[in-house]
Amino acid sequence: MNLKELAASLNLSPTTVSRALNGYPEVRAETRARVLEAAEAANYRPNSRARRLAMGRSMAIGHVISLSEEAQMINPIFADFLAGAGEVYAREGYDLVLSIVPQDQEAAAYRQLAASGSVDGLMIQAPRCQEPRLPLLKELGLPFIVHGRTDTASDHPWLDIANRSAFKQATNFLLDLGHRRIALVNGLEQFDYAARRRRGYLEALEARGIAPDPAIMRGAEMTESYGYASAAEFLDSDDPPTAFLASSILPAIGIRRAAGERGLRLGRDVSVIAHDDVLSYLYNDGDGPAFTATRSPIRKAGQRCAELLIAQIGAPGGAPVQELWQVELTVGRTTGPCPAT
Numbered sequence: 001m002n003l004k005e006l007a008a009s010l011n012l013s014p015t016t017v018s019r020a021l022n023g024y025p026e027v028r029a030e031t032r033a034r035v036l037e038a039a040e041a042a043n044y045r046p047n048s049r050a051r052r053l054a055m056g057r058s059m060a061i062g063h064v065i066s067l068s069e070e071a072q073m074i075n076p077i078f079a080d081f082l083a084g085a086g087e088v089y090a091r092e093g094y095d096l097v098l099s100i101v102p103q104d105q106e107a108a109a110y111r112q113l114a115a116s117g118s119v120d121g122l123m124i125q126a127p128r129c130q131e132p133r134l135p136l137l138k139e140l141g142l143p144f145i146v147h148g149r150t151d152t153a154s155d156h157p158w159l160d161i162a163n164r165s166a167f168k169q170a171t172n173f174l175l176d177l178g179h180r181r182i183a184l185v186n187g188l189e190q191f192d193y194a195a196r197r198r199r200g201y202l203e204a205l206e207a208r209g210i211a212p213d214p215a216i217m218r219g220a221e222m223t224e225s226y227g228y229a230s231a232a233e234f235l236d237s238d239d240p241p242t243a244f245l246a247s248s249i250l251p252a253i254g255i256r257r258a259a260g261e262r263g264l265r266l267g268r269d270v271s272v273i274a275h276d277d278v279l280s281y282l283y284n285d286g287d288g289p290a291f292t293a294t295r296s297p298i299r300k301a302g303q304r305c306a307e308l309l310i311a312q313i314g315a316p317g318g319a320p321v322q323e324l325w326q327v328e329l330t331v332g333r334t335t336g337p338c339p340a341t
């Protein structure tokens with residue numbers, strides 16, 4: 001069935017049916033519902049090229065990922081976020097345009113996407129504390145949303161989790177268990193999320209009168225091998241930590257490997273709290289969570305960011321939507337009272 005046949009079956013004009021299918025606001029709600037119901041019953045799928053021409057849009061969302069030797073954004077956490085966003089793009093008829101470029105070509109990639117008209121909006125991830133992309137994005141005039149925040153987050157759309165309070169809560173949980181030597185295995189701290197996590201960790205220590213020890217703090221790309229190397233170094237030191245706070249479940253798995261090699265049992269000899277433990281292929285559950293964790297559903301964040309961006313594309317000019325998600329601490333089998341010295 002084509003558009004004209006669908007319109008004839010409803011006794012409506014093809015223009016009205018097209019506008020109803022494409023979400024134009026001037027179509028009455030009752031008419032839109034009738035058109036959508038008929039299209040679903042007839043298994044009608046609009047021609048994507050015709051839809052783009054009718055709406056004057058590219059029906060695509062751009063993601064620009066910059067790579068450097070220090071920060072490789074193509075990782076499992078990013079993949080889960082992208083999967084969530086992609087689900088919404090597909091549902092709403094949008095394509096995903098992914099540009100992977102060297103860091104020094106990032107600005108040029110954004111300019112190219114805007115100049116070519118190949119995308120209707122941009123998804124920004126991993127903002128830095130002082131984000132250099134924001135002035136450029138505002139200059140380009142394309143709708144965008146930031147997954148995360150910056151120190152200047154008041155005048156643009158964003159969605160973030162409460163990183164500072166999550167790590168403050170996790171640190172306080174370990175302090176309440178009697179731990180005083182708590183190691184921080186963080187992400188790259190030029191990124192806003194990692195800077196906020198360190199801040200929460202430090203605030204919790206300082207509120208209890210505990211001097212932070214830089215010797216048991218690290219910040220790097222969040223990989224299993226990084227967690228392993230950090231934990232091995234800390235545990236082999238003269239004054240090893242009794243607990244670890246990891247910025248992702250990936251380095252937390254590395255910490256577990258290092259502890260196991262030294263005959264240490266998590267939850268008894270050393271405690272570990274992980275973050276970002278809800279990954280679709282590495283789910284931290286079963287008979288209850290394996291890792292105690294500050295839970296952050298990455299895939300759902302991707303879905304919500306996509307929904308907010310598409311809504312902004314459809315109704316530009318409104319006040320920027322900003323959402324801060326609180327984080328739940330789930331107690332698993334990797335934390336316990338501080339062992340006797």
